[in-house]
Amino acid sequence: MNIKVLFYFIFVTIKKERSKYLSLFLISTILIFILSSFMFVVDASKKDINILIQNQPSLIVKQIKSGKVIDIDEDIQDQFLSIHGVLNSNCRVYGRYYYEPAEEYFNIIGVDFFSKQNQKYLKKLINTIDLDKFLAKPYMIVGSGVKKFLDYYQYKGYYSFRPSNRSIIKLYIYSTFQKDLNIVSSDTIIMDISYARQILDIKNNKCSDISLDIENLTEQTTILDKIKAKYWDMLLISKQDISKYYTNFFSYKSSLFFLLYFLSFITFILILYQRYSLINSMEKKQIAIFRILGWSILDILKLKIIENIIVFFSAFILGVNLAYFYIFVLNAPILQNIFFGFLNLSTDIHFVPTVDMLSIFSIFLFFIIPLISIVLYPIWKIAITSPTEALKY
Numbered sequence: 001m002n003i004k005v006l007f008y009f010i011f012v013t014i015k016k017e018r019s020k021y022l023s024l025f026l027i028s029t030i031l032i033f034i035l036s037s038f039m040f041v042v043d044a045s046k047k048d049i050n051i052l053i054q055n056q057p058s059l060i061v062k063q064i065k066s067g068k069v070i071d072i073d074e075d076i077q078d079q080f081l082s083i084h085g086v087l088n089s090n091c092r093v094y095g096r097y098y099y100e101p102a103e104e105y106f107n108i109i110g111v112d113f114f115s116k117q118n119q120k121y122l123k124k125l126i127n128t129i130d131l132d133k134f135l136a137k138p139y140m141i142v143g144s145g146v147k148k149f150l151d152y153y154q155y156k157g158y159y160s161f162r163p164s165n166r167s168i169i170k171l172y173i174y175s176t177f178q179k180d181l182n183i184v185s186s187d188t189i190i191m192d193i194s195y196a197r198q199i200l201d202i203k204n205n206k207c208s209d210i211s212l213d214i215e216n217l218t219e220q221t222t223i224l225d226k227i228k229a230k231y232w233d234m235l236l237i238s239k240q241d242i243s244k245y246y247t248n249f250f251s252y253k254s255s256l257f258f259l260l261y262f263l264s265f266i267t268f269i270l271i272l273y274q275r276y277s278l279i280n281s282m283e284k285k286q287i288a289i290f291r292i293l294g295w296s297i298l299d300i301l302k303l304k305i306i307e308n309i310i311v312f313f314s315a316f317i318l319g320v321n322l323a324y325f326y327i328f329v330l331n332a333p334i335l336q337n338i339f340f341g342f343l344n345l346s347t348d349i350h351f352v353p354t355v356d357m358l359s360i361f362s363i364f365l366f367f368i369i370p371l372i373s374i375v376l377y378p379i380w381k382i383a384i385t386s387p388t389e390a391l392k393y
Contacts, residue, residue, distance in 0.1 A: 010303060014307060024272070024315075025314060027268060028315035028367075031261075031264065031265060031268060032320060035261060035319075035363055036324075036360075036363055038257055038261070038335075039359045040323055040324065040327040040355070041327060041351065042250060042254065043354045056239045056242055057212060058238065059211070059212040059236060059237070059239075060211050060212075060236070061209055061211075061227065062234065062235040062236075063233060065233065071206035074204075074207050077207075080210065080212055084219075085214055085216060085222070086213070089210055089213075092207055093109075093110035093196045093202055093207060093208050094107070096108070097200070107187050107188045108189050108200060109188060109190045110193035110195065110196025111190055111196075112192075113131055128175070129175065134174055135192065137172060138172060138191075139171065139172050140172070140174060141173075141176070142176055142188070143186040143188045146189055157173050158172045159171060161195075161199045265367075269370060269374055272371065272375065287300055290303075297383045301376060301379065304376060308375050309372065312367075312372070313368070316364060316368060320363070327351055328351050331351060336351075
């Protein structure tokens with residue numbers, strides 16, 4: 001068949017039945033927008049989380065007493081270094097600070113900026129600050145959520161902490177975290193370790209936990225067994241455990257979302273199938289006339305395939321672009337609360353543009369192919385019917 005004739009009939013049909021195709025276009029756009037938004041959020045979040053996991057030590061050691069995590073003796077890190085395979089050990093100070101008027105928490109991390117081990121993990125952060133200036137005055141680096149919170153409560157450029165000894169420690173805001181780290185740092189404050197000890201009431205010879213770097217990861221299981229055998233009251237958390245936690249978290253959120261989306265999509269498929277199964281007499285006669293004029297069944301199927309591809313592909317392009325704008329320009333209002341409502345402070349997240357072409361291709365296959373199949377089956381049933389039978393309706 002002449003390609004010009006085919007496309008002429010396609011555009012004439014779309015124009016004639018524009019109300020039907022417009023409804024398909026709008027519903028398809030909405031469904032693709034929702035699915036694409038979800039995929040963009042997951043991909044951007046996983047990228048941010050991977051940065052967090054890569055910068056984690058091989059093993060974290062916490063002390064347990066009566067089922068509760070307590071501060072651990074700083075001196076014990078030297079004993080860990082005596083274990084073959086442990087490359088470095090580092091005392092870490094961190095905790096949660098409660099702001100009672102708003103019933104919110106800050107995550108405080110104390111950093112010894114002169115520790116080579118800390119400099120390794122915080123290299124990206126340390127390279128952005130002037131250490132001499134930072135340490136010359138009581139400064140802190142805050143997450144975007146903390147900055148928004150302090151501005152709301154009129155703490156312009158500073159915050160006065162009140163430790164349990166009823167003193168006041170006033171720290172000034174040096175800067176906020178870079179946007180590509182804000183998912184994991186939105187409610188976090190980094191400060192010199194001495195201020196963190198005072199605010200969190202952690203003694204100078206104590207740590208929140210001790211991090212270990214293992215030289216050969218194949219020896220990790222052996223080292224874990226050695227520590228458990230000697231220190232039965234220790235809780236050991238590996239980098240793999242942290243990765244599993246975030247994987248399970250996103251899997252849980254993804255499962256809930258896909259269940260709801262799948263139900264909506266199936267409903268749309270059933271409605272679409274019912275609509276095309278009840279083809280009216282005019283459409284049946286149109287197909288019969290095409291057959292009488294010499295069109296083959298394949299020609300008719302080509303006509304209907306291209307018609308629907310134009311509609312669904314246009315919806316796909318628009319839906320994906322709207323999702324990109326919604327996630328990476330508007331920062332996903334409402335949707336980000338569904339994913340990150342667990343943060344202490346109200347979320348103030350800026351998603352870094354991350355587009356996985358495999359995800360886009362998966363959306364295309366998952367959405368377009370089932371729709372085309374559902375549309376074509378009733379058309380095919382009419383097309384194989386005798387033209388004289390179809391003209392009787």
